[in-house]
Amino acid sequence: MPHTSDNLAVPIIVGPTAVGKSEVALEVAERLGAEIVSADSRQVYRYMDIGTAKPSIEDRRRVPHHMIDLVDPDVVYNAGDYGRGAAAAIEQVRAAGRVPLVVGGSGLYIRALLEGFCAGPRGDIELRERLRQEARTGGTQRLHERLAEVDAGAAVRINPNDEQRIIRALEVYELTGRRLSDLQQAGGEVQGLIAVTVGLRRERSDLYRVIAERVEAMVCHGLVDEVRGLLDRGYRPDLNSMRALGYREMIRHLTGELTLEEAAKLLIKNTKALSRRQMTWFRAMSDVEWIDIEREEDLSSRADRVVASFESRGFHPAGGPDKFA
Known part of the structure; x- marks a missing residue:
């Protein structure tokens, strides 16, 4: 070295x-x-x-x-x-x-x-929202099938349930006419x-212990209020940033879908899965x-x-x- x-x-x-x-x-x-x-x-x-x-x-x-x-x-x-x-x-x-x-x-x-x-284009908010709406109405699997038709290389690498990456690959194709897999192969x-x-x-058991303690500390230190404040500022739940760990679970709590205890347990579960990935x-x-x-x-x-x-x-x-x- x-x-x-x-x-x-x-x-x-x-x-x-x-x-x-x-x-x-x-x-x-x-x-x-x-x-x-x-x-x-x-x-x-x-x-x-x-x-x-x-x-x-x-x-x-x-x-x-x-x-x-x-x-x-x-x-x-x-x-x-x-x-x-x-x-x-x-x-x-x-x-x-x-x-x-x-x-x-x-x-x-x-x-x-x-x-x-890869030097892909910057995201187009309107196009991305249209693709998200298509995913909501027709399902992510249908978007993935569409991706396979225009960029088989990207479709092979992207999980059919990974809505964010599917939308990005379709976005690149629609904005540039070029396949994301080709751009990535060319590199930046x-x-x-x-x-x-x-x-x-x-x-692993020790890491999981720390994850549980960390989530408890986040909730105690005001995570719910932080998420509520972001929503009050007008940041939509479907933004990429708001779909991040901690935010998506607490949004479900704030909308009444989950109790705080359920949201915290789900956050612990999702954080463990992230650590494995x-x-x-x-x-x-x-x-x-x-x-x-x-x-x-x-x-x-x-x-x-x-x-x-x-x-x-x-x-x-x-x-x-x-x-x-």
Whole structure:
């Protein structure tokens, strides 16, 4: 692994939701003289703080964070936008003589940063709403069948129940006349970054325990009020941002479909499922060194192991390995 004087290597911390990435990243960032570049697909939205477990103002004062609070919840934001924005943030951090530390649970966003992403068109709100209406009236399966007719490659890769990705593929085709699968094969502009990646993981039962505790804390700290406030601002329940974990469940509570207890239990269930999907994605990534988080291990020891992993593979901040001292 190249030394960072090469100006290309970037340290990355990945792992499933609730594994403890954020708290470890703060410790690691202080040791590396780093600023954190978030790779979270939900924290880009303003006003969505509790449900996305966004770092607190105090944490952001302690260590500067980038790629957070970028757009309002009704703005269409995708992996291509993230890849370009994160690359610019990394250059900004380096220009200030600091180390960029990428941290997050979105494998798609990290891939967009490291490998580039297809230069598809920006979303068209009216077209997307028309396609959503078609899904509501005719079913997602029918939309998937339509996608198979115009872009068989995308249809094979996209689950027939994944309404959001089906609509995006159809949207790209209708706006450009080109198939999303062709654009993805052509790829986007490769950022030329070399990843030094550490993955954090917990034993599954322990992770599930933390997920349940986290959901309870979110509810106690005002998640329902946060969601109510977003609806009061006029943000529709069918927006991509409002369909995120935590928000869709609490919307169902606020509309009277679920009790608060039922909504919280559903959120725990859905978060567990997300953690499994995230781990499937991250296991497919190459060159990830995994660190198992022990329940009784203190935060400093976890950070020590992450830094040691970066160091063992040749990553040192500018100035050399003594920065780790």
